[in-house]
Amino acid sequence: MEFKISKDFIAQIEQYIEENREEQLQALLEDIHYADIAEIMEELDSGEASYLFHILDSEKTAEILLELDEEVREKILKNLSPKEIAEELDELSTDDAADIIAELPEGKKGEVISELIDAEHAKDIVDLLRYDENSAGGLMGKELVKVNENWNVLTCVKEMRAQAENVQRVHSIYVVDDDNKLKGRLSLKDLLTTSTKTNISDIYIPKVDYVKVTTPDVEVARIMQKYDLEAIPVVDELGRLVGRITIDDIVDVIKDEADKDYQLAAGISQDVEADDSILDLTKARLPWLVLALLGGFISVRLLNSFDAAMENHKELFFFTPLIAAMAGNVGVQSSAIIVQGLANNSISGSLWNRLIKEVSLSLLNGAILAVILILGSHFLLNKSYDLGITVSVSLISVIVIASLIGTFVPILLNKFGIDPALATGPFITTSNDICGILIYFSIAKMLLGF
Amino acid sequence: MEFKISKDFIAQIEQYIEENREEQLQALLEDIHYADIAEIMEELDSGEASYLFHILDSEKTAEILLELDEEVREKILKNLSPKEIAEELDELSTDDAADIIAELPEGKKGEVISELIDAEHAKDIVDLLRYDENSAGGLMGKELVKVNENWNVLTCVKEMRAQAENVQRVHSIYVVDDDNKLKGRLSLKDLLTTSTKTNISDIYIPKVDYVKVTTPDVEVARIMQKYDLEAIPVVDELGRLVGRITIDDIVDVIKDEADKDYQLAAGISQDVEADDSILDLTKARLPWLVLALLGGFISVRLLNSFDAAMENHKELFFFTPLIAAMAGNVGVQSSAIIVQGLANNSISGSLWNRLIKEVSLSLLNGAILAVILILGSHFLLNKSYDLGITVSVSLISVIVIASLIGTFVPILLNKFGIDPALATGPFITTSNDICGILIYFSIAKMLLGF
Numbered sequence: 001m002e003f004k005i006s007k008d009f010i011a012q013i014e015q016y017i018e019e020n021r022e023e024q025l026q027a028l029l030e031d032i033h034y035a036d037i038a039e040i041m042e043e044l045d046s047g048e049a050s051y052l053f054h055i056l057d058s059e060k061t062a063e064i065l066l067e068l069d070e071e072v073r074e075k076i077l078k079n080l081s082p083k084e085i086a087e088e089l090d091e092l093s094t095d096d097a098a099d100i101i102a103e104l105p106e107g108k109k110g111e112v113i114s115e116l117i118d119a120e121h122a123k124d125i126v127d128l129l130r131y132d133e134n135s136a137g138g139l140m141g142k143e144l145v146k147v148n149e150n151w152n153v154l155t156c157v158k159e160m161r162a163q164a165e166n167v168q169r170v171h172s173i174y175v176v177d178d179d180n181k182l183k184g185r186l187s188l189k190d191l192l193t194t195s196t197k198t199n200i201s202d203i204y205i206p207k208v209d210y211v212k213v214t215t216p217d218v219e220v221a222r223i224m225q226k227y228d229l230e231a232i233p234v235v236d237e238l239g240r241l242v243g244r245i246t247i248d249d250i251v252d253v254i255k256d257e258a259d260k261d262y263q264l265a266a267g268i269s270q271d272v273e274a275d276d277s278i279l280d281l282t283k284a285r286l287p288w289l290v291l292a293l294l295g296g297f298i299s300v301r302l303l304n305s306f307d308a309a310m311e312n313h314k315e316l317f318f319f320t321p322l323i324a325a326m327a328g329n330v331g332v333q334s335s336a337i338i339v340q341g342l343a344n345n346s347i348s349g350s351l352w353n354r355l356i357k358e359v360s361l362s363l364l365n366g367a368i369l370a371v372i373l374i375l376g377s378h379f380l381l382n383k384s385y386d387l388g389i390t391v392s393v394s395l396i397s398v399i400v401i402a403s404l405i406g407t408f409v410p411i412l413l414n415k416f417g418i419d420p421a422l423a424t425g426p427f428i429t430t431s432n433d434i435c436g437i438l439i440y441f442s443i444a445k446m447l448l449g450f
Numbered sequence: 451m452e453f454k455i456s457k458d459f460i461a462q463i464e465q466y467i468e469e470n471r472e473e474q475l476q477a478l479l480e481d482i483h484y485a486d487i488a489e490i491m492e493e494l495d496s497g498e499a500s501y502l503f504h505i506l507d508s509e510k511t512a513e514i515l516l517e518l519d520e521e522v523r524e525k526i527l528k529n530l531s532p533k534e535i536a537e538e539l540d541e542l543s544t545d546d547a548a549d550i551i552a553e554l555p556e557g558k559k560g561e562v563i564s565e566l567i568d569a570e571h572a573k574d575i576v577d578l579l580r581y582d583e584n585s586a587g588g589l590m591g592k593e594l595v596k597v598n599e600n601w602n603v604l605t606c607v608k609e610m611r612a613q614a615e616n617v618q619r620v621h622s623i624y625v626v627d628d629d630n631k632l633k634g635r636l637s638l639k640d641l642l643t644t645s646t647k648t649n650i651s652d653i654y655i656p657k658v659d660y661v662k663v664t665t666p667d668v669e670v671a672r673i674m675q676k677y678d679l680e681a682i683p684v685v686d687e688l689g690r691l692v693g694r695i696t697i698d699d700i701v702d703v704i705k706d707e708a709d710k711d712y713q714l715a716a717g718i719s720q721d722v723e724a725d726d727s728i729l730d731l732t733k734a735r736l737p738w739l740v741l742a743l744l745g746g747f748i749s750v751r752l753l754n755s756f757d758a759a760m761e762n763h764k765e766l767f768f769f770t771p772l773i774a775a776m777a778g779n780v781g782v783q784s785s786a787i788i789v790q791g792l793a794n795n796s797i798s799g800s801l802w803n804r805l806i807k808e809v810s811l812s813l814l815n816g817a818i819l820a821v822i823l824i825l826g827s828h829f830l831l832n833k834s835y836d837l838g839i840t841v842s843v844s845l846i847s848v849i850v851i852a853s854l855i856g857t858f859v860p861i862l863l864n865k866f867g868i869d870p871a872l873a874t875g876p877f878i879t880t881s882n883d884i885c886g887i888l889i890y891f892s893i894a895k896m897l898l899g900f
Contacts (some may be wrong), residue, residue: 225705228484247698250701251697254701256706258709264784272787274790275797281810288779301830312758317767318750319750321887322743323772325746332875336718340712361732369740377747381747381750381754429779
């Protein structure tokens with residue numbers, strides 16, 4: 001049931017554009033969903049995309065604009081006049097329109113706003129631009145259905161019919177008092193199943209979940225998920241109903257947050273995509289690589305300081321990458337589990353219990369790996385048991401320390417209000433590499449003496 | 451506005467339970483949301499939780515059951531008779547009830563189903579149990595509002611009132627023909643704003659997105675996100691409307707998928723949480739660690755084979771952890787970007803273009819890092835320029851190869867229908883460690899000769 005974009009289809013469109021066959025293009029794209037047209041445009045060059053944009057009607061182009069990649073959108077908006085942009089925004093809901101205006105260059109913002117036709121819509125959009133984009137205020141839209149507690153069901157349905165004209169999807173119906181303060185909600189179901197003469201004040205549900213305009217977006221997402229909400233009202237400092245957030249906006253927040261944690265764990269410091277420019281990709285990738293390189297310098301220095309071992313125990317050096325790799329992997333596992341736990345609010349129990357658990361866990365893992373290592377180093381690598389045992393003792397110690405670092409650094413960062421996801425990926429592998437090598441050679445020195 | 455569980459509150463509840471003060475407990479928990487009570491129960495031992503479960507009314511306990519961690523739920527269900535479980539399930543929507551039955555031990559399933567009171571509900575649940583849990587059939591619920599294309603708006607509203615009694619949230623209204631085949635949809639807005647005498651066949655929207663019962667859940671999630679849907683109807687092989695999936699179920703699919711990719715990237719092979727048992731955590735963590743250890747054996751062998759370098763170029767060995775770490779980090783970055791791109795369907799262009807882009811990118815990153823390395827190894831580590839240049843040339847080569855492996859292994863896996871996320875984390879770091887060390891010493895051997 002989903003439309004699949006084929007190469008032939010793109011080629012066909014490119015040909016029509018070249019030949020300026022406007023009507024054929026309109027017919028071809030008539031029945032295609034705006035999300036699919038956005039994908040088609042991303043395959044075209046910016047001149048072709050702008051051409052398409054001009055020949056489609058603005059109800060469709062407004063939605064297409066919203067679906068486009070930020071980069072492609074920027075290019076197309078550059079080719080449009082403030083008046084043309086305003087025409088698109090008039091078709092969009094307030095929150096989407098505000099998001100697009102926020103992306104415009106400073107000078108153009110005012111021009112576009114002054115060209116908006118619907119004064120009420122313009123006022124709502126300007127109002128939304130005040131809020132931080134990562135807060136409930138930045139997520140919310142102004143379109144909602146609200147009724148006064150002093151009405152009855154009949155008035156309510158009549159008023160709602162009028163309000164619904166401007167609202168794409170009716171979620172809950174919010175109940176306010178004469179000062180626009182949020183009092184409760186009315187379920188659609190109640191409205192469908194109650195007599196028309198009933199007073200709203202008799203049937204509304206006074207218990208309603210809400211967030212403040214300043215609540216952070218991830219917090220809004222957590223609350224909506226936890227309480228299974230499809231929409232949540234947003235109130236200002238005085239408790240007045242100023243907007244609503246719907247679950248589809250939250251899906252994006254959840255996806256972005258998961259992507260961000262994933263990218264941090266992979267050592268990518270900015271939100272990039274495979275199709276971004278080489279420069280953008282370098283900017284996102286280089287910082288953590290430089291950090292890892294500097295960490296590498298420390299490991300070179302450390303190994304240098306143990307070079308006395310080269311004399312009689314040169315084979316110890318063959319095992320350093322193995323030890324470093326195990327330290328890194330164990331650290332990443334521990335930190336990932338904690339970071340996810342912190343994100344899901346599912347870490348319970350005292351730090352002391354966590355310490356005991358993590359140590360037991362690493363002793364168990366370490367012991368199993370140590371047995372494999374002793375056997376493997378003897379039978380597969382033909383090393384002496386002495387060496388195997390030395391490396392194994394180090395391996396167990398390294399695993400314990402690495403898992404403790406992996407567990408407690410994120411917890412500490414979180415305590416100080418820093419994103420614990422920072423302590424995953426290159427940060428944890430680099431610091432664990434260094435600790436691992438230090439522990440390994442210190443233990444080897446004690447056991448073998450050099 | 452969110453309820454915060456305090457230690458004092460838990461202590462209070464535990465005390466009341468011990469003293470058997472049923473009424474006080476009911477009063478205390480009266481106004482607390484079921485999602486919060488579920489969190490409270492997770493802090494209690496299973497005897498205390500079961501006690502609470504028995505004194506709360508079944509409308510609330512059914513929802514609590516749904517919110518509990520799978521482990522806690524299993525313990526509580528063990529203490530309930532089939533009849534008691536059936537009473538809970540009678541309160542739940544069909545998809546949630548089916549999910550809980552699916553978790554029960556084989557023998558108990560039939561007993562519980564035979565105790566369900568509402569025959570229609572029981573039939574729907576049994577029907578849902580047939581589907582794979584990772585397909586649209588496994589996600590969907592049976593509760594929906596549907597109208598016949600031959601009705602008018604008045605009949606439609608009347609029928610909907612009846613249907614809405616059983617449906618918690620009204621999303622779209624689906625239109626079917628006499629054979630129950632999906633014909634289209636009716637928006638709530640249209641229904642609120644159209645005259646009551648209009649025929650449904652005149653106002654319904656014939657274009658409706660739908661999925662089949664066999665569509666995989668991640669595909670459903672992608673489609674609903676792309677087309678911004680809050681609910682999607684599900685049809686069987688014959689095009690008959692059999693259920694609907696709502697966006698809140700999709701939020702869980704998106705979250706689970708992101709968590710799974712994150713865990714794979716961190717070398718965790720099963721879905722675990724920080725609070726799981728040590729045995730579960732070990733089972734999830736050990737497999738990739740064993741793989742990394744075996745990879746480590748290969749690196750030991752490799753270094754062994756280059757031991758002639760120990761004679762005159764022992765310092766080369768000090769740099770192996772640095773080279774291995776860089777190879778690992780670069781590989782993880784590349785694979786993460788590709789895996790995310792594949793997941794979001796945003797990888798465009800030919801493999802050849804991707805190859806050229808990845809090589810240019812790594813040459814750029816590599817050149818910058820090589821300069822830092824040459825300067826650092828001379829001024830910070832007091833190494834000769836000869837050594838610095840040798841290591842730098844190797845570093846650039848290693849970065850290019852590592853990024854190519856990181857990019858193309860996931861693409862290849864994806865081509866063969868294997869989850870590309872498998873090629874992240876320990877897999878990519880281990881294979882890149884080995885390649886990195888091989889390339890490094892081979893180049894060093896060529897340049898320095900040993």
